[in-house]
Amino acid sequence: MSGIPFDQTADRDYEVLKPVGPKLRRIQAHNPGPFTFTGTGTYVIGEGEVAVVDPGPRDEAHVAAILKALKGERITHILVTHTHLDHSPAAALLKEATGVATYGFGPHGSGAGPDTPVEEGGDMDFRPDVEVRHGDTVDVGGVRVSAVHTPGHTSNHICFALDREGALLSGDHVMAWSTSVISPPDGDMAAYKRSLRLLLEREDRVYYPAHGAPVTDPHGFVQAFLDHREAREQAIAKVLADGVETIPEMVRRIYVGLDPRLHAAAARSVLAHLAEMVDEGRASADGPATLRARYAPPGGSIG
Incomplete structure (x- = not known):
């Protein structure tokens, strides 16, 4: 990816x-x-x-x-x-x-x-x-x-x-x-x-x-990093559209095959993307953007 x-x-x-x-x-x-x-x-x-x-x-x-x-x-x-x-x-x-x-x-x-x-x-x-x-x-x-x-x-x-x-x-x-x-x-x-x-x-x-x-x-390397982050946001938007609401489940869906030692870091990376997306109106949450919050597409229902 x-x-x-x-x-x-x-x-x-x-x-x-x-x-x-x-x-x-x-x-x-x-x-x-x-x-x-x-x-x-x-x-x-x-x-x-x-x-x-x-x-x-x-x-x-x-x-x-x-x-x-x-x-x-x-x-x-x-x-x-x-x-x-x-x-x-x-x-x-x-x-x-x-x-x-x-x-x-x-x-x-x-x-x-x-x-x-x-x-x-x-x-x-x-x-x-x-x-x-x-x-x-x-x-x-x-x-x-x-x-x-x-x-x-x-x-x-x-x-x-x-x-x-x-x-x-x-x-x-x-x-x-x-x-x-x-x-x-x-x-x-x-x-x-x-x-x-x-x-x-x-x-x-x-x-x-x-x-x-x-x-x-x-x-070239920096541009690849920016492209990677854009692709990651698209992946998060897709799982949100599929009804996935929690960060742990997003990590399981998006980071297939990841070293289990890195799951916590991956969760925080997803949180960082979601915090930006919520701030910019590209996602919604049931409260402040945290690891335990539940998320949805903008305007979507949660829970």
Whole structure:
């Protein structure tokens, strides 16, 4: 159904700093799983004076490996794409070891509205020393790094662009191995699609995600993601028209053959689509859009 040209090339080297592009290296944390693929990739921008992007989970061994690999170089910035537990908790450990300031959009949920509840899975402890906004730039040893605010996966998600190198550190917004999980309430499908369209307006030549291989055809890949989300909405509209009212039954109908470990994430993705559809009048619900709500086509009867 997806039509997305996934690349699931698996790099299982852990705690080894490797060059991946001009002015860019990567060291992978040992946290493989159904949502992290082979693990979280921590990026190092620059040489001599460097920025560390997404220090990873709260794993002292990973932080020690980062520090060992960068011996003789000076860390000047700690950048965080977003506040999920596989990305930002180690920022505190790295800051403690180096005294270097952390940079990010803000605390978990800071990009959402004031009435949006926080969800499980967020790093509620991270507070950046420097709050970064869309278009802000930092200089890392002569490498210009720009912030690109891409809410959707989380409201505070930021990609970091190496402007002169044509590279974008895309975090969890765009990954080659899988689609991004959009989990309400902080995850927002409408915002996610707007952020994808924003990337289509840019001229980045390659994306380096936090998990998995680089994306070497950025525009084609992003368009495939948008097409996939449109197809998913059409599938949801069809099961609604067939009289399916509950999200668990929608998941069983739509995600045939899915790994059972991913059913909960699929349910939240369906919820994200339904929340957008209800907001836009393309579906109706018996109350607020939640996992337990019952749904119908617009104007349809429920129950």
